[in-house]
Amino acid sequence: MPYEVKGVVARSKGAPVSIETIIVPDPGPGEAVVDVQACGVCHTDLHYREGGINDEFPFLLGHEAAGVVSAVGDGVTNVAVGDYVVLNWRAVCGQCRACTKGKPWYCFATHNAAQKMTLADGTELSPALGIGAFAEKTLVHSGQCTKVDPAASPTAAGLLGCGVMAGVGAAINTGGVGRGDTVAVFGCGGVGDAAIAGSRLAGAGTIIAVDIDDRKLEWARGMGATHTVNSKETDPVAAIKELTGGFGVDVAIDAVGHPAVYQQAFDARDLAGTVVLVGVPNPTMEITFPLIELFGRGGALKSSWYGDCLPSRDFPMLIDLYLQGRFDLDAFVSETIGLGDVEAAFEKMHHGDVLRSVVVF
Template sequence: MPHEVRAVVSREKNAPVSVESIIVPDPGPGEALVRVQACGVCHTDLHYREGGINDEYPFLLGHEAAGVVEAVGDGVTEVEEGDFVILNWRAVCGNCRACLRGRPWYCFATHNARQKMTLADGTELSPALGIGAFAEKTLVAAGQCTKVDPQASPAVAGLLGCGVMAGIGAAINTGGVTRGDSVAVLGCGGVGDAAIAGSHLAGASTIIAVDIDDRKLELARGFGATHTVNSREADPVEAVRELTGGNGADVVIEAVGRPETYRQAFYARDLAGTVVLVGVPTPEMRIDLPLLDVFGRGGALKSSWYGDCLPSRDFPMLIDLYLQGRLDLAKFVTETIALDDVEEAFSKMHHGEVLRSVVVFE
């Protein structure tokens, strides 16, 4: 029997979101019905609302979520009713060329639920990142559910579903940060702070946080930054070099997604160092670098999709570290809100007033 639930819907570009009744089908083969307990308000959801992803309105927003599996369809073996899960937007297929080469975090054929959730009038919804979790219940592919320790708070666990995993993974998985490394992180929002936390967890000796907002820089220290640079007041490239013996950082993580900050990241790294782009650019952005500098400086220029994570490997590990007190995920939660407060949360996020607002369902 279909389920009628409340959810946050974006009907048109740049218009305020609305809370409406939607219809969620029972799970079919390979699918899972999840009762959402908490869902973070991520900047990607705002990108959807503003038309920065595509124009497939109406969107069912929300994707950074944790909840409990209520039912599964035929053939599902990954999870069962009652499991506490974090939702992910890269359910690996196991059969594409990346998976068959033992690199499932690069899976080229990730999948979502086949059935569509709809508005009450039958209009099909496009779920954000194939999830759509600003809803009391959502339908996903079973592979999008990662079982973790139920002792974890849903408001904290759900953050691993996107931003926090993207940042930690950008440092550890993509950037390969290890003991004694120097790291610079450009942009200290949720993803940037997660990259700082990941670098600290990996044993980096110098972690330089760069932002234009002193409030964010102070928060970055709480995640493990050893130095901060306000790039309104100082040249970030020169500042990073000065803090690394004149050399530049071993790993520079760009968590903004803009040409000017990427250029700063490129020149703030040491020779043979690594630049990781985890900030999400918009389609019209371009970068212009002297090809001789790309050649002469060596090293690696990498992009990080979802922190190059494998949810089945990384989510349980990070939840265990959180429960052991070694990774303070709760620091990312600025406030908990109700479903009706998502539009206000977008405004707070846009103005840099919060690190993460998290919708918590009763």
Template structure:
């Protein structure tokens, strides 16, 4: 039987969000219905509200979530009723060319629930990243649920569902940061700080944080940065070179996603070093680099999509590290709020006042 719950909806481009009654159907084959316990307010949700991702309004926002499986549909074996899960937007298909080559983290045919959640009048909702978790219940593909240790705090655990995993994975999975490496991270919001934490976990010897905001640089130090550079005060490329004996960093992660910051990352790396782009550009942005410099500096230029993660592999491991006190997920939770506070949380995010606001349900 379908159930009616409260959820946060973006009805039109740029319009303030509203709390609406959401109708969540019973799970069908391969689907799971999840009682959401906590959901982070991610910049991607703001992009949906602003029309930066599409125009399939109305959107049911929210996707960085953790909760309890309330019911499952026919054929579901991945999870069972009562499991504590983190939701993800990479439910791998198992059959595309990436999956068949043993690289499911690059699955080209990830999927979502087949059925649609609706408003009371039957209007179909587009769930953010196929999840829609600013709601007391949500319907997802069972493969979007990753079972983890139920002792984890849902407010912290849910953040692995997007931003924290994207940043940490950019360092660990995409950048292949290793013991003794020097790493620079440009942009120290939630994703950048997660990249710093990932570099620290991987054993980087020196981690250089770059930002325009001294407050964010202090957050970066708490995440594991050994050095900070305020790029308002001078050229960050020169500063990174000075801190690396004139050579540049082994891995430079651009967590901003602008042509200017990408060029800084490109020229701040050592010869044969790696640049990782994890900040998301807008469609109008273009990049121009001398091709001879691309050739002459060698190394690798990579883009990191969702931290090149495989949720079934990475989420349980990171929750275990969190429970052991080796990975401070709690540090990313700036405040705990209600569904009614989501619009205000967008403003705080816009002004850089928080790493993550987390809705508690």
């Protein structure tokens, strides 16, 4: 029997979100219903509201979530009712050309629920990143459910579902940060700070945080940055070179997604160093390099999709590190809020007042 729950919906481009009655169907084959316990307010949700992802309104927002499986459909074997899970938006198919090459973190045919959740009048909803977790219950593909240790707080665990995993993975999985490496992270919001925390986990020796906001730079120090640079006041490339003996960093991570920032990351890396783009650019943005610079500097220019993560591998590992006190997920939670506070949370995010607001059910 379908469920009636409350959820946060973006009905049209740029319009304030509203709390609506959502109809969640019983799970079909391969699907699961999850009782959401907490869901982070991610910048991607704001992109959806602003029409920056696509125009398939109305959207059921929310995707950084943890909760408990309350129902499963036929054929589901990876989770069962009562399992505590973090939701992920890259449920690997196991059969596409990336998966069959042994690189499932690049899966090109990820799974979503086949059925649609709807408004009370039957209007079909587009769930953000295939999840739609600003709701008391949500319908997902069972592969979007990753079991983790239930001892982990849902307000912290849910953040692995997007921003924190994107940042940690950009450093460890995509950038290959290792012991003693030098790293610069441009942009110290939630993703950038997660990249800093990931670099510290990996054993980086020098971690340089770059931002235009001193408050964010202070947050970055708390996440593990050894040095900070305010790029509004100081040339970040020159500062990074000075901090690295004139060489530049082994790994430069652009967590902003802007051509000027990417240029700085490119210029701030050592010879044969790596640049990682994890910030999402505007589709209209372009960048131009002299080809000799690409050749002469060597190394690698990489894009990081969801931190190149494999949820079944990475989520439980990071939760274990959190429970051991080695990875402070709680530090990313700026405030806990209710469903009715999501619009205000977007405003705080826009002004850089929070790392993450987390909706608690």
